Amino acid sequence: MIGLDSLARLGRAGLALMAALGRSGVLFFQAVWGWPSGQGVKLWMRQVHFIGVLSLIIIVVSGLFIGMVLGLQGYSILVGFGAEQALGQMVALSLVRELAPVVAALLFAGRAGSAVTAEIGLMKATEQLSSMEMIGVDPMRRIIAPRLYAGFVAMPLLTAIFAAVGILGGMLVGVDWLGVDEGSYWGTMQATVDFRADVINGMIKSVIFGLVVTWIAVFQGYDLVPTSEGISRATTKTVVYSSLAVLGLDFILTALMFGRI
């Protein structure tokens, strides 16, 4: 009965997925309500440093190159219409609305998300989480919550830096190299980029991506099978699930934000 067998397997997989979603929901609420008392700010700052500051280099370098590529491609398209003055507008809008939130989130998942999963997973495998629990400290508050809140705050900041560096990279190529007028590069940008519609919406995206990526990362670390194989699988899952979630959510959010135009 191959049909029944695969049906049963499908059912089991469905149940396992539902159970995992339930567990991750419980973890999310316990962590969000579990801001660590006393030392909270210190723990949180350490995590912002660990997952935010240490991701800076990759964010800055990628932002620069993506901005430069946008400058080149944008110029070669716009110059055909004699509209190369609009390069600033094109670079800024692509970055602020889409590329900065999405690419920064993907890089963040690879750089910080995987590290968070592996770190929490190793703590679990070496019984550090259990011993913390037995000392009477809730790991949900001490370990999970500071990381969740740090991701939540670091992501929008990294996104803003990505966009700013990208705009400079576009200028480097467009203005300094290809000879677009500097005044019109900034002028068209100022005239067309709307603070509410573009900047705020981009930031909303990045906050949501930051939340989702860190949530996936801490959950995969906390929920993994505490063996070396389990840790490697969970780290991979963090990167794959976060990337898919970011790309899927980006479409939904874009449709909601810009769909009616």
Place this chain on the structure above:
Amino acid sequence: MSQSAVSEEPLIKIRNLHFSRGSRKIFNGINLDVRRGQVTAVMGPSGTGKTTLLRLLGGQLKPDQGEIILAGEGDIGRMRRKALFRIRRQIGMLFQSGALFTDMTVFENVAFPLRVHTTLHERLLHDVVMMKLEAVGLRGAAALRPAELSGGMTRRVALARAIATDPQLMMYDEPFVGQDPISMGVLVQLVRRLNDALGLTSIVVSHDLAETMSIADYAYVIADGEVLAEGTPQALQQDPAPEVRQFIEGLPDGPVPFHYPAPPYRDELLGEVL
């Protein structure tokens, strides 16, 4: 001893405890008492669920059935999260791996429970930590990181951390496993000395029979999810039951089987390939 032990209520009473992992039954109706001021040993072959028992006692796992009564506090298996975290401050647990926090020095590891549960001034905290480290003979290692410690030292630091807040109850998971003879002797003495000097109640879970029996006041032998035998170490040494004899004399096979449950060997080799 027998008089007072009978009259006084045990610190922990386990009654009819059942617990399963998936379809595998780990405990099948265990009854066990831990009396105040004593070192109670729980012995049994690897994989019988000794670690699981400690996790049930610490409230990290919930029993399927039965009660774990902590004197004056009620059933650990039915406590809410908040109450559990409160009673855990009264319980020190030494994990098999030591479980030191790898991102902190030895000093900070021992200071950790004090920092979260007390408001000691830094100066006083320093002195308390040093006293605990002195008690395990590692005051000199305060500045080291866990990665720089040997296995025996790791376990002694973990012990200092476990007694940092002066718990009532200490639980040791295989404290003697994988130790060289000297650190083994040190640990054996420490468990007994700390119990008597600090007025603790201790539970030692172990399969190192000789060492455990030498310091226990009362011992349980568990196998196949049930209590096989119990008594003082002297009484257990004399127990004529074959299952107990097998464990005490360390025979590889006997009433407690060497093999994990399996279909008949003959069917496995000659039967159809699944």
